[in-house]
Amino acid sequence: MSGLPDRRETLPQSIEEIADTIGVRLALKLVQTFGGQEVKFPVKPHDRHPVILALGKEDGLRICDYMGGQRFSVPHCRPRRNAKADIERLEAQGLTRGQIARRLGLTERWVRKMANDPPPDHPDLFSE
Incomplete structure (x- = not known):
C-alpha cells in the first residue's frame, strides 16, 4: 500500500479510531480503496x-456492520498540498469534484x- 502510513501511530485520528475496532489491515484497505472519497x-x-x-464480501460486510448508515470522508493519508490551480483547471474541463479528488489524491471535502475559497485578492464584503 504505497504512499500510506506504515505504522498505526501515523494514521489520521478518524482512521485510527476505525482501526481500533475493525483492525489496521482493514482500515488501510479502506484508505487504499476509497481514500479521498465520501x-x-x-x-x-x-x-x-x-x-x-x-473490499470483498467478508471485509465489506465487516466495515458496513461498523459504519452502516453513515457517510464518511475517507482520508487519503497523503501529505497535503495546495492544489487550487489544478482544481480550477479540472473543473473548467468539466470534471466533477469527486473525479477531481480521485485524480489529485485529495478528499472531496478538500476539493470543495x-x-x-475566494481568491486571495477577492475583497471581503463584510469587512470594514
Whole structure:
C-alpha cells in the first residue's frame, strides 16, 4: 500500500479510531480503496454494492456492520498540498469534484473547500 502510513501511530485520528475496532489491515484497505472519497456505508449491503465489490464480501460486510448508515470522508493519508490551480483547471474541463479528488489524491471535502475559497485578492464584503 504505497504512499500510506506504515505504522498505526501515523494514521489520521478518524482512521485510527476505525482501526481500533475493525483492525489496521482493514482500515488501510479502506484508505487504499476509497481514500479521498465520501462513502455512504449501507446497513445491509447487497452483494453487488460498490463497498462489497471493492473490499470483498467478508471485509465489506465487516466495515458496513461498523459504519452502516453513515457517510464518511475517507482520508487519503497523503501529505497535503495546495492544489487550487489544478482544481480550477479540472473543473473548467468539466470534471466533477469527486473525479477531481480521485485524480489529485485529495478528499472531496478538500476539493470543495479549495474550489469555494475566494481568491486571495477577492475583497471581503463584510469587512470594514
